[in-house]
Amino acid sequence: MRHVVKKQDGGGNKPLSEPVLYILMSLAEMPRHGYALIKDIEAVSGGRVRLSTGTLFGAIRRLLENGWIQHFQQEDTARDKQAYRLTAAGRKQLQLELDRLKQLTRTVHARLRTRKTET
Template structure:
């Protein structure tokens, strides 16, 4: 899973968000490292929807335009949690003290 995908899914872990809110939340969660462009986000949302990781939670018309909110599916939550475990294990390789045999 790419880092942008991971943070996009993580942005939705506490409930549905619309596109602009996802962009802001991804930036917050990544401490500003990841700044999604609108086109990149909507391509990712389409891919994640097609892949069954997220779904449209609601759609409303705001200023004449459709605004969709997205939410994690159970499969998306499972994928996010699995990737978190992978990242945590990778971090432990670097951060845990190395005990060398005598």
């Protein structure tokens, strides 16, 4: 008997993880498939963020379940490429995260200079 309570996030309080944030960010520009995401994220982060496929496809599955991204059919779908695109909900989440990030940055910045005690 295990009532596994779905941790459904109604309020949307928890911060996005770095992989998720980068994926949404990448898709905000244009639809991409998995491998392209890895390459783009590596490029846009200056080589610092390199997603492993384990991370990527796990995150993609959850994002699809969330409805933050969805499958996207490209006209020139050459091979087995499955592109994804950001949904309106996903874009909204990204915007919210950006706001959170800005707020956080301001707060940290302030705290780093308001040192009250010298040691």
